[in-house]
Amino acid sequence: MTPTLPSGDQASDQDNWDNGRLAHKRQLLTEIILRNRLTALVVDGDTTCRVLEQLLLHSYGVQTQGVDNGRDAIALIASGVKFNLIIIDMILSVLNGLEATRQIRDMGVHCKMLGVTACSGESERQAFLAAGVDVFIEKPLDPEHLVPILRELDGQ
Amino acid sequence: MDLAALKTQLKNFVQSMFEEGVLDNQFSQIQALQDSTNPNFVEEVITLFCNDAERIINEINRNLGYQNVDFSNLDSYVHQLKGSSSSIGANRLKLACANLRQASDERNKEGCLQALQLITCEYCLLRRKFQALLHLERSIVELETNQK
Numbered sequence: 026m027t028p029t030l031p032s033g034d035q036a037s038d039q040d041n042w043d044n045g046r047l048a049h050k051r052q053l054l055t056e057i058i059l060r061n062r063l064t065a066l067v068v069d070g071d072t073t074c075r076v077l078e079q080l081l082l083h084s085y086g087v088q089t090q091g092v093d094n095g096r097d098a099i100a101l102i103a104s105g106v107k108f109n110l111i112i113i114d115m116i117l118s119v120l121n122g123l124e125a126t127r128q129i130r131d132m133g134v135h136c137k138m139l140g141v142t143a144c145s146g147e148s149e150r151q152a153f154l155a156a157g158v159d160v161f162i163e164k165p166l167d168p169e170h171l172v173p174i175l176r177e178l179d180g181q
Numbered sequence: 182m183d184l185a186a187l188k189t190q191l192k193n194f195v196q197s198m199f200e201e202g203v204l205d206n207q208f209s210q211i212q213a214l215q216d217s218t219n220p221n222f223v224e225e226v227i228t229l230f231c232n233d234a235e236r237i238i239n240e241i242n243r244n245l246g247y248q249n250v251d252f253s254n255l256d257s258y259v260h261q262l263k264g265s266s267s268s269i270g271a272n273r274l275k276l277a278c279a280n281l282r283q284a285s286d287e288r289n290k291e292g293c294l295q296a297l298q299l300i301t302c303e304y305c306l307l308r309r310k311f312q313a314l315l316h317l318e319r320s321i322v323e324l325e326t327n328q329k
Contacts, residue, residue: 069264070261071233071261071264071265071268072229072233073226073229073233073268073269074264074265074268076229077214077227077269078228078268079269080214080219080222081210081214084214088248114264115261116257116261121316134237135299142260142264143260143263143264143267144259144260144262144263144279144282163267164263164264164267164268165207165267165268165270166268167207167210168210
């Protein structure tokens with residue numbers, strides 16, 4: 026929705042605040058328009074991270090589901106639900122992110138997988154990539170890393 | 182205080198948190214996610230984060246109280262706290278977690294205890310500032326509602 030901008034000399038403080046906020050929002054959340062309906066699974070044991078990751082995806086129009094452990098992720102995928110993107114934390118309860126990734130790939134799932142972790146090092150990166158993720162990043166999940174992936178998935 | 186002044190006060194307060202390194206740009210992105218469909222998003226996320234952070238800090242405290250510390254268990258708590266801190270933009274808290282992680286990697290219990298002290302201080306500072314921020318936000322919402 027495009028805001029109606031008042032003329033410069035009539036702009037109230039509130040208008041300036043709201044317009045400034047919108048510009049700020051556009052700047053921070055690099056805008057992309059997805060042509061296709063994309064779906065994503067977020068596998069993260071930390072509630073704050075999972076909520077933020079899902080909302081960031083949602084702000085781009087991606088439909089998301091979230092689970093907090095590796096076993097539930099496997100069960101959801103095994104039930105036949107398909108995703109364009111899986112975002113998975115390395116450290117998970119019940120079934121850790123590395124093993125969950127291996128099992129997801131062993132199930133024949135070839136979608137894009139983005140591995141995330143709070144504490145990254147070269148050994149973590151190598152381990153996660155070897156397990157089967159396509160991209161590995163240190164948290165937080167941000168538009169800089171996410172937008173190119175969404176564009177690629179959308180065929181842009 | 183009028184609405185514009187309150188909004189300026191909030192903006193300056195958040196800016197001061199950036200300047201002190203308490204918050205980083207990730208918090209700006211969270212603010213940007215708040216809109217008319219999610220009008221209380223920032224408050225909800227802050228509340229969620231603080232509840233989780235307090236629980237984790239208590240667990241780390243408990244773990245370090247044992248004679249034989251389970252460092253792999255400790256690792257997973259530190260990982261969680263660092264992850265949520267970085268996701269909400271709690272910069273200084275995130276850095277304090279890195280200290281604890283290093284001490285835990287070295288299996289240095291004394292180092293872990295010192296790092297936990299710093300984490301607790303940084304968290305208490307952050308929580309106070311978040312409470313002040315939310316108080317300002319609620320005052321703004323109340324004024325806006327009254328003006329409609």
